[in-house]
Amino acid sequence: MTALSEFQRLEAQGSWRETPRARLREVVVSVGDATLILTDPKSDAPLSHWSLPAIARLNPGQIPAIYSPDPEGEGETVEIDDRLMIEAIERVHRAIASHRAHPGRLRGGLTIVAAMTMLGAAVMWLPGAIIGHASRIAPPAQARQIGLATLADLERSTGAVCARKSGQAVLDWLAPQLVEDDALLRVVPGPLNGALRLPGDVYVLGDDLLDGAAGPEAAAGHLVAASLAADPDEITHEALDHAGLRAALQLMTLGDLPQRAMTGYGEQLLSRAVPRPDTPDLLAALESAGVPAEPYANSIDPTGASVLPLIEGDAFRDQLPERPLLTDEQWLALQQICAG
Structure with missing residues (x-):
């Protein structure tokens, strides 16, 4: 999806729970082609793939953000405290929701409006966010x-x-x-x-x-x-x-x-x-x-x-x-x- 292209190189640390009773496990969270990929940081082995349109945030407005492919939170969950990753997921999620919420003759026009809105927001928000992210993750x-x-x-x-x-x-x-x-x-x-x-x-x-x-x-x-x-x-x-x-x-x-x-x-x-x-x-x-x-x-x-x-x-x-x-x-x- 074109709405995801600007975030496809973004990675952040997260804490994954395979089931509600399982222990938290450190993972690397990255944005893929309309998916969120959870990877073992030690072996680089993928642990789970989630569809971005299906992800629900279980604690809106709180940090760390908790996401799950199950809106009831009965399955897998991941906790993320990286603000750049959270903002990327939220923006992409809103863009996807907007895109599919208006079928028919209005879809094309609304898609263009959404794309222009995202582009404008990206122009204003992304440079500062990327610079901030780069400074935080820069090794010694x-x-x-x-x-x-x-x-x-x-x-x-x-x-x-x-x-x-x-x-x-x-x-x-x-x-x-x-x-x-x-x-x-x-x-x-x-x-x-x-x-x-x-x-x-x-x-x-x-x-x-x-x-x-x-x-x-x-x-x-x-x-x-x-x-x-x-x-x-x-x-x-x-x-x-x-x-x-x-x-x-x-x-x-x-x-x-x-x-x-x-x-x-x-x-x-x-x-x-x-x-x-x-x-x-x-x-x-x-x-x-x-x-x-x-x-x-x-x-x-x-x-x-x-x-x-x-x-x-x-x-x-x-x-x-x-x-x-x-x-x-x-x-x-x-x-x-x-x-x-």
């Missing part, structure tokens, strides 16, 4: 690719990433202490007024936080703050939204981004204020990482007036951490990361 390697492409675009405004090996070794050593084990920490020569977190756990610092600073604590505080300021899925979604529908489709189908997909995004990030996390969350994270809050606060506002809660809540205000964040040799190497 694809998210990292988006982050590195964003960093490459950022370099056009800040200058090339500083690559002195001794300084980068210090960043690699710091990453698991401050953010995530597999995070990439990078320094650019231009000022960023903080740290940026890009998709794929790529973090970027400006050399302004290192050059002339008394110690690494301010830069470390900005990295910790960046790790808390936004949800990783939201960061990836925003970047893909800039890249557009074509880039999202290529990422889902071919596994990579078009060239220049992120052009202009780095400049867009630089044009707005760096997001800041909630003060209680940041103070707790800084204490856990052994990073004083006051140097970070002073780097934002040297007067201290607007960051007083950070200064007063600093767990190390009266007593420094047991171990320094870096040795003198490490700090010197990090400060010189952009030299040469």
Whole structure:
């Protein structure tokens, strides 16, 4: 059916119950040629095929949505919480119902109206839904690719990433202490007024936080703050939204981004204020990482007036951490990361 063509590549996870008394079983739900196909994710073996026109939703308006080929719910059921899949099933189901509800001379005209309505809705709804779906299902390697492409675009405004090996070794050593084990920490020569977190756990610092600073604590505080300021899925979604529908489709189908997909995004990030996390969350994270809050606060506002809660809540205000964040040799190497 032509009404199904736009959804035929759509897949989502679901929980299938073969009988009302059977245990829930994880399945992959996909849209076929007028059918809903339930597949074992371990063996890729089809477990059941349902006719889309015959499917009934047993709990309208609730999540997860529960569907069954039996309107009474006495047979098989599947639970789906993926909103893109739910919306696709509902739209296709409504289109099928509309198509068969008006036989005779009106059928052709009503079919055209329904098709035009679906097309209009698809134009408005599908791009955002596909981009959102792509950002949610992107594996770490694809998210990292988006982050590195964003960093490459950022370099056009800040200058090339500083690559002195001794300084980068210090960043690699710091990453698991401050953010995530597999995070990439990078320094650019231009000022960023903080740290940026890009998709794929790529973090970027400006050399302004290192050059002339008394110690690494301010830069470390900005990295910790960046790790808390936004949800990783939201960061990836925003970047893909800039890249557009074509880039999202290529990422889902071919596994990579078009060239220049992120052009202009780095400049867009630089044009707005760096997001800041909630003060209680940041103070707790800084204490856990052994990073004083006051140097970070002073780097934002040297007067201290607007960051007083950070200064007063600093767990190390009266007593420094047991171990320094870096040795003198490490700090010197990090400060010189952009030299040469």
